[in-house]
Amino acid sequence: ATSAPRRRLSYKDQRELDGLPRRIEQLEAEIATLNQQSASPAFYRSSAAEIAEHHRLAAAQQQELDAAYQRWEQLEAERLG
Numbered sequence: 001a002t003s004a005p006r007r008r009l010s011y012k013d014q015r016e017l018d019g020l021p022r023r024i025e026q027l028e029a030e031i032a033t034l035n036q037q038s039a040s041p042a043f044y045r046s047s048a049a050e051i052a053e054h055h056r057l058a059a060a061q062q063q064e065l066d067a068a069y070q071r072w073e074q075l076e077a078e079r080l081g
Contacts, residue, residue, distance in 0.1 A: 007081040017075040020068055027065040034058040 009017060037043055038054060046054075 007078060009075065009079050013075055013078070017072070017079065020072045020075070024065065024068050024072070027061055027068060031058065031061050031065065034061065 034054065034057065038058070043054075044051065
C-alpha cells in the first residue's frame, strides 16, 4: 500500500513548527516557576492585588501553552497530510 505524499508546509509554517518545541519548553518552565511561587506560604502574605495578578499571569501562560500544543498538532497533521 502506498501512502499519500506528504504536504510541504509553507516556509512560515515550517519555521513556526520548528520553534514550537522551544516555546513550549519555555512556557512550561515559566508555569512551573509560577506554581512554585504560589506554593510558598510567603506568597499568600502578598497583597490581594499581587496574588490576583500572579494567578492571572499563570492562567494566561497556561492558555498560551494550550494554544501552542494545539498549533503544534495542527501543523504536524498538515505536514503529514
